[in-house]
Amino acid sequence: MYRQMRELIAEHCHRMWLLGWGAANDGNISVKTEDGILATGTGISKYDMTADDIGLTDGCGNILWKPREDWRPSSEIKLHLMCYAEREDAGAVVHAHPPFSTAFACAHRTIDTGIMIESVLELGEVPTAPYAPPSTDSLPDSVRPFIREHNAVLLANHGALTAGSDLKAAFFRMETLEHTAKTAVYAGLIGGAVPLPDEEYSRLIRMRAGYGLDRR
Numbered sequence: 001m002y003r004q005m006r007e008l009i010a011e012h013c014h015r016m017w018l019l020g021w022g023a024a025n026d027g028n029i030s031v032k033t034e035d036g037i038l039a040t041g042t043g044i045s046k047y048d049m050t051a052d053d054i055g056l057t058d059g060c061g062n063i064l065w066k067p068r069e070d071w072r073p074s075s076e077i078k079l080h081l082m083c084y085a086e087r088e089d090a091g092a093v094v095h096a097h098p099p100f101s102t103a104f105a106c107a108h109r110t111i112d113t114g115i116m117i118e119s120v121l122e123l124g125e126v127p128t129a130p131y132a133p134p135s136t137d138s139l140p141d142s143v144r145p146f147i148r149e150h151n152a153v154l155l156a157n158h159g160a161l162t163a164g165s166d167l168k169a170a171f172f173r174m175e176t177l178e179h180t181a182k183t184a185v186y187a188g189l190i191g192g193a194v195p196l197p198d199e200e201y202s203r204l205i206r207m208r209a210g211y212g213l214d215r216r
């Protein structure tokens with residue numbers, strides 16, 4: 001069952017761990033297929049994740065196929081399913097706790113993407129969803145209004161979430177988000193980043209709409 005895609009998801013989990021996007025069992029990845037949602041299993045370090053730790057659920061989280069008898073999807077599966085329900089164009093969702101992005105989320109600060117060209121083009125505006133307890137219905141509810149209009153959302157006192165048309169797009173957005181957050185923190189140490197001029201920021205926003213990047 002989707003062996004090749006499950007291996008690709010496991011490979012991206014390894015990349016997450018190597019990039020330091022979480023501790024212990026933090027983070028989860030899902031990919032939409034014609035038959036349901038492939039999701040990483042619960043309670044597994046992303047370093048240890050293999051294709052045999054990834055199963056298939058329906059849009060409500062019911063297990064359609066499992067790699068072994070005791071497999072259960074990520075505890076944040078509801079967060080992922082909400083993204084697919086809200087975004088017809090979403091093909092993959094990545095949730096992680098990358099330290100620089102999470103620092104902004106813990107400080108209840110938004111990341112000003114207007115300091116770097118690539119950040120504006122890739123992410124646009126990044127909102128921060130209000131705090132909601134993890135693994136509950138409150139968490140998808142708090143993120144829902146933001147993911148409708150944005151590809152990357154910070155989760156207050158928790159982490160970050162990105163969506164994309166496929167796994168590569170969602171993953172690259174998390175990379176860009178964390179890179180932007182890290183650069184903003186470093187720039188802050190030497191006096192703070194100077195934002196792009198307003199007219200240039202507006203031009204880049206128009207350019208991404210022209211590329212169909214505004215929501216994709």
Ligand SMILES: [Zn+2]
Binds near residue numbers: 026027095134
């Ligand atoms: Zn989390």
